[in-house]
Amino acid sequence: MKRAMTEEAKTARAREILNTAEKLFLESGYRDLKMSDIAKVAGISNGLLFVYFKTKETLFLCLLWREYEKRLDFLEEHVRRKQPESFSDIQALLLEELTLLLETNPLYIRLEALRAVILERGADTDTLCRMKKRLSERTDAWSRQLEESGVLSREEIMDIYCMESGIITGCYQQSLVSASVQNSLPSTELCMVQRDYRSDILNGMKCYLEGYRRRRIRMQQRFRMQQRKAR
Structure with missing residues (x-):
């Protein structure tokens, strides 16, 4: 060639x-x-x-960043087509996109689980900095777009986005630990440790978003009470 x-x-x-x-x-x-x-x-x-690609980690980080671009393309297009009007709308969007990701893109899940512990540590500095800058620009643009709905601030949106990444990494890594334990157990005991990381990730995100929604409701109620007392 x-x-x-x-x-x-x-x-x-x-x-x-x-x-x-x-x-x-x-x-x-x-x-x-x-x-x-x-x-x-x-x-x-x-x-x-x-x-x-200067290192193996750099190559696979580039591969992950390509998947990030695809995700953000999907999210931006969704928000353009239908601007969320409530936290429930945002909650539905994030869970819909995550479900699609889990069902159709094992590449993203597996690479995201490697990102912080392996890929970013071994990637060449120039590529890593360039990619982080690009990702920051894309996520910032999307969060600004979503912020226009008036439901969440950019900071809140990024908090949720980062938490989702943590849930994906934690649940997938846990599934690998469970798999290694299975190898040392008799077949009669495998049901005790078998885990479906897809269900774990989705349920973890559902619980987090529901907790986030309830916390926002409590904060709004507290704020209204303070306003009434101040009158």
Whole structure:
């Protein structure tokens, strides 16, 4: 394969590498997948692969960031089509999008669980900073768009977004621990430790959002009481 020369050709090749990495990752997982495996399937040399992605962590972080872009495209389009009018509307939007994510995108879930503990620690600094800046700009634009509904502030929206990330990571990592425990147990006891991380994530987010809704109601009630006392 000839070395890409134009920016357009380089972008196309980087995309091909990411597509190859995605396929192999879903087949074999992260730990056992080597950069040399990706280079071989992509039809390029190991040296050329490292020209495009300096480390394995950088490559998979780029793959995750591509999934972030897809998520934000979906959320922005949804808010454009139907501006939320209440917290219940926002709650329904977030749960609908999360359900779709869990049912159709195992890549995102698995990579997000690796992000803080592995990918960001081993990614090259320039790429990490550039991606974080881009993600910050996109999430800020979406939160501003959602803030126009007057239901939540940007800070509240970002709190919820970050909590969702924490729930995804925690539940998926817990499922891996449960899986390792299963390997040491007889089949008659497996039902005691088997977990469905998709259900755990969705139920965890539902509980968090419901608690958030109730807390907002209590705060609003307290604020109205203070206003009445001040009159």
